[in-house]
Each structure stands twice: as C-alpha cells, then as structure tokens.
Amino acid sequence: MGLDKIAIAKRIAQEVKDGMYINLGIGIPTLVANYLPEGIDVVLQSENGLLGIGPFPTEDEVDADLINAGKQTVSMIPGSSLFSSADSFAMIRGGHIHLTILGAMEVSENGDIANWKIPGKMVKGMGGAMDLVASAENIIVAMQHKSKDGQSKLLKECTLPLTGIRCVKKIVSDLAVLEVLSEGGFKLLERAPGVSVEEIKASTAGKLIVEGEIPEMRIN
C-alpha cells in the first residue's frame, strides 16, 4: 500500500504557495515541480547558479553550459538569472529561499536529518545539502517511511551521520504527512489513502503524536 513516488510529489506540491522561491533536491523533490496546483507560480533555484529553472530543453536547445545541480541539461524561463556558486549559497544561507524539499535516509523526532553518508559505503560527499538544511526557513522531507527490510526511518535519534540538526519541519512519506514539532515528536497530520493510524504507529520508531481524527490525504 502507501503512496508511490508520484503521489508523494503530488502531496508535497500542495504545500507550495504562490511566489515562493524553492530549492528541490534530486529524486522525488524534482518531481514536485510537475504537479503544482493551478495558479501557483514558483521560481526554482539550482544551487550551481541558476534562479528560474525551466523544463528540460528540446534536442535543439540543449546547451552544455546550462545544467541543474543534478547535472541534467535544463532551460531557462523569462526572468531567469545566473550567478556564481558563492552568490548562490549566499542566497541560500541568507534565508532568501523560502522552501527546500529534499530526500532523507533518516529523520529524528527533533528534526535532525541524515541523508549523505552510510558508514562502510563509499562516501560521495554532502554537496550542498548541509548548507541547504542549515539555512532554509522551511524544510520538507520526501522519504520512505521504512527501509526495504522494514525498519522505521522516522526515529528517536538518527543512527547515520547527520546532515543537519533540528531543521526538518514536515515529512511526506509513502504512509503519512507529519509535522516535526519544535518541542520534539512527529505529529500525525494525514494518512495515505487506505493506511491506518495503527500501521503508521507500527512504522514510526520515534515519538508519534496522534490527536483526534486523522484525515486521509487528498491526492488528485
């Protein structure tokens, strides 16, 4: 059961407000741009130096000098601007990006996030993730609620090396939408269609807060 990747992206898209400047991580977050509600216009930032990411280029438009942070060829939109990596992270660090959406391997009940390193495996580096999570005023995580072998990834404390602490504000997983409370704890806001509160409780190792009726997500 639970949501597939596209449904997670669709649900996160509902969190986006008109006029926001947004940084989208690789994977599910990138898909969010495809499912924004009618009338919602946002500007996407790419930390390698582009504000106003357009769609993938046509064959004719492909330009090796225009890529996103995932190294994919992209296009620009009317109003796009280009800048250096120092200016890009000045923008991020200075709090000018309203929302960061990224993936996670683990999130703790106080909002710590781990998403860059697994001990014993080859370390590729943190890229811009540590700057993004330390700086954004609002951070939404797109993730699977459990690992492939059934272990919860919403924990009391992260077991993997951290990317940042006390920064995640909201989680949209395949099972639920949860708010991370500033005093600690995952507050259950919505269930995935057909998923019970009991299943979410069983899948959440950290402190889960359930108050009143928990509605089902509405996804088009």
Place this chain on the structure above:
Amino acid sequence: MGLDKIAIAKRIAQEVKDGMYINLGIGIPTLVANYLPEGIDVVLQSENGLLGIGPFPTEDEVDADLINAGKQTVSMIPGSSLFSSADSFAMIRGGHIHLTILGAMEVSENGDIANWKIPGKMVKGMGGAMDLVASAENIIVAMQHKSKDGQSKLLKECTLPLTGIRCVKKIVSDLAVLEVLSEGGFKLLERAPGVSVEEIKASTAGKLIVEGEIPEMRIN
C-alpha cells in the same frame, strides 16, 4: 625650499612599475597618474567600483553614473571593468592592488599613519582609507614634512587618531624620500634639490637614519 605638489607627484611616479594596479588617494596622489614615465602602463582602481580610470571626460562624455572615489566625473579606458563596493574592497583586502598612494597628516617611525581625524574638528569619516592601509602590499605616502607652524609630521609616535599601524613603506615629502624600516626608523634615501641632510634632520622628529652620501632626487 622643497618640492611643490607637482614635484612630489613626479617623484612618486618614479616608484611605479609597468603593469601595476594602483589606488590613488585624493590630492597629490591623484596627480601621480599625470607623470608616469614613458612606457609605464598601469591600471588605476577607484574604490567606488571601477578598475581602469580614464581621464576626465569631455563635456559631451560627462556621465553622472561614472565618478571616481573623489566624486569627480571620469571616463573609462579599453579594458575597464565595473563592480560593487563589496567586490571592490574584496579586491583591495585580498591584496590584489599592488600599490596604494595616499596622503597623511602624520606618520610614525614604525609606519603608523594618521590621516582621517583631528580631535575637536568635525569628523568626516575614514572612507576607504582604513581598508586600504590595512590591506595593500605597498603603501607610499605623499605628505608635507612639517605642518604650517613648523612642527614635524614624521614622528616617533603619531599624536592623532590612527588610520592604520605599521603599514607605510615609503614617504615622499617636500623635503625627502624616506623608507620606513620594518624594525622602525625613517631611512633617508634622497634629498629634495637644494635641501641639506641637516635640514631634513631638523625637520624629522622620529628616528632618522642617515647612511653614507644621500643623493638629490632627480625630477624632470
């Protein structure tokens, strides 16, 4: 006797080397640009955001959006570039400007300089002088050796509030050319035409070092 302002500028011009990037302060330093030796090309930096200051504009060329740090209208040269004040002082602080030439009210024998504030008089502010003297790899001061009432301005210690410490490398005054030694002391290098070593001694309150014959400046 001693040099007039133009002669001081001419003598300082002999210190300039081909290809240097230079910041010139207001007053005598600005004049230096007019007396560079044949074959010496330099690039002048204006700390309000221009590299490659050209001559004053003709009446037709005057542009209110193009001024130097003295707020005078200027022109550009082939190869000029424009930038923000933050980038300008990054350039200065990062040591990319080879030579700063500025005026001084007092210089001490260990290279301290005072040139921005006289207690009891209206304080106009330090402008960019503190950044310039704290950063430039080479600083030459253009100044009068004595005040109007005959007091030496080359002192053991400055009496006025400082602009920077241990930064002046060379002084060209109306009476002499002096090197400020890193271990302290004004080493006399040249005398103004017709000025005796005795007169320079009498006019220098700080430690003056005189070794061997002191030649006269050659000024065209």
Place this chain on the structure above:
Amino acid sequence: MISKVVKNAEEAVADIQNGSVLMLGGFGLCGIPENCISALLSSGVKNLTCISNNAGVDDFGIGLLLKTRQVKKMISSYVGENAEFERQLLNGELEVDLVPQGTLAERIRAGGAGIPAFFTPAGYGTEVAEGKEVREFDGKKYLLEAWLKADFSLVKAWKGDTAGNLVFKGTARNFNPMMATAGRVTIAEVEELVPAGTLNPNDIHTPGVFVQRIFQGVNYEKRIEQRTIRQA
C-alpha cells in the same frame, strides 16, 4: 505569480514605520534612490536609522531627510559635504556610527549572505578596534565584525524587470547590490522597467529573489558633485 511591481515610490514606502532601519544605496549622489527619498520626505516617517555610505549634501539625497529631522542615526563611512549634518552632530541631535568603507560593504554583504561575523584587517590598532575581538591569522591581526541587516533596503538600478532582476550602470552600482540582499524588504527603483525575459540572464547583477517591490522612477536629477572635464 504575485506581482512585485508597484505604482510609484509612495506606494513602495507606504508601510515604512517610524524607527525603521533603512539601507540606502549610492556613493555620494551617484546611484541614490532619489524617488524613494522624496517619498520618505512626503510620508514624514521619523527616527530612521540610515545605513548609507554617505549622507548626501545639504539639499539633495539623504541631506533632505536630515533637514526635516527624520533621521535619528547614520551608519556611514564618510559624511563630509553636509553642513546641516555637521550642525546636528555637534548639537547631539544625530547619532553617527562611522565604519571603514570596506568593512561597511562587507558587513552588508554578510547580512544578506547569512554570515553573522567575519574577520577583517581594516581598523586594527585604531579606535575602530575598540571593544572588538582581535585574532591573528598567518601573522597578521584581524578584527571580528558583525553583519548588518535592514528592515527596508532602498536601491536604485538602471534597468529592472518584473521578476525583480536588476542591472546597474557605471559606478552607480556601488552599495546597491549588497543592500538589495540585506533588507527584509527590498524596494528597487529603476530608470527603465522591462518585462521579465528582456534582460540577458548572464548580465543580471541582482537576481530577482532579493527584490520584493519594484517600480519605474520618474524625474531623475542625477546630480553631479564634482563636474570635472577636459577639453575635447
């Protein structure tokens, strides 16, 4: 998309309250937000703290706001050329915080870039260093300086577009780009406002994310302080 374009300076500055901290772009009278300054005069807002490299002249620029006693404090690097300023300062009617120009520029950049403090060599060993932390790196002494931010930044650009992107001309750039990044609300006045997509994205000096309000200004005087010319 919510529009950033406002009708004029009056609309742009309407919610600036008494006691606000403002940044105003410009070096001397070059690149100053003339229209916004006029609108502040009309609005009559008081007790302003103005962060600006200079304080204008008696009858132009920030000097106009000094004359009407709307300014409580200036944070600047150089405030000569202004007799009314001098009078208020000597009478204790005006506070002034003098900051080395490069430190001022970098503190503003830091405010916009999320850097709360940095080390700089400017002012070490002088009265500017009083009360500041000193640290040595590679044998040279540096002062710790803090970021500056503003409630409102008022900047002036040559061209701007409806997405808030700005392009400056000549040395009218000066403090404007950093100030644009350091305001909680940044108001940009431009000589020419064009539709988004008109400006070359490679040539934009201030990306639109930093600008919350933009309008095309009117009647730019662009006064010259020192008109120096040579014969043609």
Place this chain on the structure above:
Amino acid sequence: MISKVVKNAEEAVADIQNGSVLMLGGFGLCGIPENCISALLSSGVKNLTCISNNAGVDDFGIGLLLKTRQVKKMISSYVGENAEFERQLLNGELEVDLVPQGTLAERIRAGGAGIPAFFTPAGYGTEVAEGKEVREFDGKKYLLEAWLKADFSLVKAWKGDTAGNLVFKGTARNFNPMMATAGRVTIAEVEELVPAGTLNPNDIHTPGVFVQRIFQGVNYEKRIEQRTIRQA
C-alpha cells in the same frame, strides 16, 4: 603594459611544480578548464592538491589526472561518478577533504577577499563541525571556517579580453569567479579572446586584476553528464 596573453595551455601551466595547490573551476563537467587539464596531463606534474567542487568522471575532467596518479589530495563537496576515484580512496592512495558546497564556495571567496575566517551555519551538529569553533548569534549556532587559497587557479570562461577581464555563460560560471580571485597566479582559458575594450565593462564578471595569464582554448568538448531533453 606587460602582456597577460600566453600562447596556449602548455605555456600557461609550464611553471606549475610538483606539490602545488590548485583550484579548478567547474560544476560536474560544466565550465571546467579542459585545456589546462590536458596540459597538466602532458606536463606530468605530481602530488597535486586539487580544490574543485567535483572530481570529474573516469575519462574526463579531473578524472584524467586521477588516472595518471597526479593528484595527492582533493578538496571537494561531491565526488561521486568516478570509479577510479573510489578505488584510490578506498586503497588509501588519495586523500579527500569533503566540504559542504556553500562553505567551499565561501571559503574560496574569503581567500580572494582577504577574509581569513567567517561564521557559517552549515554543518553545525554534524561531523563537519569536529574540531571547529562554535559560536551563537541571535540564538543560532555557527561554525568558524577558514579561507582557502591556491598557488594556481585554473578557470574557464566564455569570453575574455587581453586585460584579463572574463565573462561566463550560463551555469558554467559556478566556482570559476571566486577561484579566479583566490589564486596566487590565476590562469584563464576562454572560448574567445577579444581585444581589451570589446566587452561591456558593466557585464564583466571577473575584473582583469585577478587574472595573470589568459589564452584562447581549443577543441572544447564540453561533455554533458546527463543529457535530459523534452520533445519539441
């Protein structure tokens, strides 16, 4: 005026010695100094420390210098996409210092801007913070990070002029402008070298003062890592 123009990459890198610290511009394979990398391969210089956001791929970019074992240490933010890199790292043949991307960019800018250290929030509470000074500003914790400088910076621009001014195109700008400021000697390779006075002074991204050597590169491959397209 002494000319900054050199004939080609070989001449430009001829005095780079074994053990040098280099900065190399680029993000992935976008905006990398292809000609200089080729010339370093030919020169055979060894024990290089390379400061670069990424480490290229197996058969392009810095990956080529890894294959020939010319690199002793990498300072980067992300080094995936490179099997040879992984092999050398796991075998202890290569040192790697991983730095958050924004911290890397800012440390390089600081190196060029004469700022020996600054506070940043990135990495606080993580292993990146180990051994670093922590300080609180306005209720938030920050790490003190130090500048980075290089013996030689190798940057790639779109256009350049004989005065050393550079203009970048698209996202090929990335780390190149800051690196240009942080090298004791900065070598710029450009797709098109034009006479001084050709570029609009308002549009120059890197002023000539930062560039000591410049040449027009040849045979740019500009390889694309992820060719993503949509139907027209």
